[in-house]
Amino acid sequence: MQYRKFGQTGKDISALGFGAMRLPSQTVDGKTVYDEEESIRMIHRAVELGVNYIDTAPYYCDGQSEIIVGKALKGIRDQVMVSTKNPIEDDSGANAIKRLEKSLRQLDIEAIDFYHLWGIGWETYTEKIDKPDGPLEAVLKAKEQGLIRHLSFSFHDKPENMIKLVDTGHFESVLCQYNLLDRSNEEAIAHAHEKGLGVVIMGPVGGGRLGAPSDAIKKMLPGMASSAELAMRFVLANQSVSCALSGMSSMAMVEENAKVADNKQALSDDELKNIEISMAENKKMADLYCTGCNYCMPCPNEVNIPLNFELMNYHRVYGLTDHAKSQYAKIGEADGPSGKKADACVECGLCEPKCPQKIAIIKQLKETAAALG
Ligand code: SF4
Ligand code: SF4
Structure with missing residues (x-):
């Protein structure tokens, strides 16, 4: 497993992170039932293969994700960094703390390593978060109390607003979208890295789009086992990226992704250029339509x-x-x-x-x- 410096947190993070948003499940009588035992086995296997970052959130897997991750953490807590999120529902600091306490209870841990203000943009930050007695004050206090080790944000907004959020100086890492099909955050990612934030990428395989077999994409780099491998290696070739999260739903995915993140051989400049040219050509075709x-x-x-x-x-x-x-x-x-x-x-x-x-x-x-x- 490759490890990278996680911004200025003093931690080294595995290039592959375990995203606990698509845990294995089946439908029983019209209801989704999560396979807790298999999920725990998958998390343990990932850790065995060197993964040291697990990302969950209160609403993932119909609210089951934090609970299942909490169970998986028993006995391995000291080997992993746990990330979860605060859905900013209003401008109340007290409510933000209630949500933090619930996550701590569900995960059954004493402190969250990376606590994200969830899916925020600049407007939410200025109108709901950075307010007197608001969520920002509350989580910074929780950090002083040791309930949170590092404050982070996950991001769904225009790239220029990611730069503004980075420049507030309150955050130690960012979780954002970046993949072969969507490179709009590339400059903002470089900025975050320069400013000393750790950068975790969600959707490295395009929310599943690049996980499906595609000859058109595989053709860009012959010899890659799958589009997913190409997509993951593309993300990891960016040296401003600390970790690529993959939402894993089977043991096979754990093994395959770990193998890709194990590959220390970075994509060469020629390979990156080849990808860039092919993607630009594809994009041109798409724009025609x-x-x-x-x-x-x-x-x-x-x-x-x-x-x-x-x-x-x-x-x-x-x-x-x-x-x-x-x-x-x-x-x-x-x-x-x-x-x-x-x-x-x-x-x-x-x-x-x-x-x-x-x-x-x-x-x-x-x-x-x-x-x-
Ligand atoms: S229903 Fe009319 S407006 Fe709508 S897509 Fe068809 S042609 Fe276009
Ligand atoms: S089909 Fe509609 S969305 Fe697409 S280019 Fe034409 S006007 Fe724009």
């Missing part, structure tokens, strides 16, 4: 045109067909994205004149429905 500008919306029949085309591009441009199909199936479902699938188009023609790319939307939607439906 749809830029996601939304000008064609709203559709009177609620077809989510840009999303349907985005998924079609995953299939057509990147060869990520399994992922595209599974996401397509979720459009309009209770737990899925809003709007309707391509097959709901009634061919009224209102959208087409509004598209600056002059896309034959009706025809493309038909192709999308045929390919992904």
Whole structure:
């Protein structure tokens, strides 16, 4: 296992982190039941293979993740750093502490190593967090009391706002999105690293998109076992990155990811350049179809045109067909994205004149429905 300096925390972190957001489960009588024993075995195996960072959160796995991680920690607590998160629901410091206490109870530990203000952006920070008697004051006090060892934030906002959050000087690490398909945080990641923060990456394999087999992606670097390997090695080739989290749902994933994180041979400059060129070419192809500008919306029949085309591009441009199909199936479902699938188009023609790319939307939607439906 490779280890990297975790910012200025004085800790070394494994290049692979165990994300406990997709623990193995099965559906019984319409309900999701998590396989606690297998989850614990997987966490123990990951630790055996050198993983020393486990990331959980209160709502992961229907609220079961922290509890299962807590059980897995028995006997190995001193070998791992535990990360969990505070969902900032309001501007009350007292409420933030109640949530912290609940996490400590569920994990059954005395202190959280890396405590994240969860999924924040600059607006949430200024309007809810950095307030008199607000969550920031409360968690900094909890840190003084030893309930938290390091304060962190996880981030879903514009990259320039990540820089602002880093520059507040309150945080010791950041958890953010970065992968082959989405490199928008690259500069902000470099900035965080320069400022001494540890950088943990979520979604290194594109939220599963890059985990599906894809010849188009594998072609970029012949010899890689899978798109997931390429995706993970791409993230780890960035020296500003401390750790790549993978949400693991099977023992096979634990073994495969650990093997990739074990590979100390960084991608060469030529390999990185090759990836860059191929991705740029793919992107150009994708842009030809749809830029996601939304000008064609709203559709009177609620077809989510840009999303349907985005998924079609995953299939057509990147060869990520399994992922595209599974996401397509979720459009309009209770737990899925809003709007309707391509097959709901009634061919009224209102959208087409509004598209600056002059896309034959009706025809493309038909192709999308045929390919992904
Ligand atoms: S042509 Fe289809 S997608 Fe376009 S606005 Fe009409 S129903 Fe919606
Ligand atoms: S207007 Fe055209 S390019 Fe923009 S989202 Fe709609 S289909 Fe895509």
